[in-house]
Amino acid sequence: AIEDASFDVLTFIQASFDLAMQDYLNWKSFSHAAFTGIKGPWSGKVKAEAIEATYKNILTAKAELINKGVNMNGFCYVMDAKTEALLKSIVKAKGQGGFIIEDGKLDGDPYFVSHYIQQKADGKQDTDTMYLGLGVWAYLAANQHGDIHLIIDPYTLADKGMMKITMRTRWSLTTLRPEAFACYKIT
Secondary structure (H helix, E strand, O other): OOOOOOOOHHHHHHHHHHHHHHHHHHHHHHOOOOOOOOOOOOOOOOOOEEEOOOHHHHHHHHHHHHOOOOOOOOEEEEEOHHHHHHHHHOEOOOOOOOEOEEOOEEOOEOEEEOHHHHEOOOOOEOOOOEEEEEEEHHHEEEEEEEEEEEEEEOOOOHHHOOOEEEEEEEEEEEEOOHHHEEEEEEO
16 A cells, blocks of 8 residues: 555554544443453443433433532533434423434533443443433543554565554543443433
8 A cells, every 4th residue: 555555645544543542542431341451430330320311311410410519611421322313302391392412412511422331341232222421521531641653564464465553652541530420321
């Protein structure tokens, strides 16, 4: 590809690594899997309580976070795509116009869609269950330590006509206030 490309292959590879790093951090941040090393607020310890998908119940769940005394700067919902689709189709209240999710917001708050929220503590995907996470993400400290090293090795796999490209970096995720996060199973 480097010899035959009519575009900047190195820039393309770097962009691909950026996307891979984002995916990796989303996996670590939103999954329920029991990780060692870097992990998000729900890693290995979520007891997702079931709530019915109503506007009132979702607002009540948010109010419970607020009542714990957390500063709501950086608040965002996290959900899987099935939960998003469901909440886009449920009216806020009988006789009242509008849906739970409208104009890319849930009651005016941002939300993020990630299939990683369906990953259980044992590492398996729970695609039968819909999840809604709530969190004040300012209380999840993320830090990259040192530089990102992109190592291009044209020799190791040369006999197969391939090039080995490795990215090295170090990250940390620390949940500063566990009470600033909650996760629910949607019924």
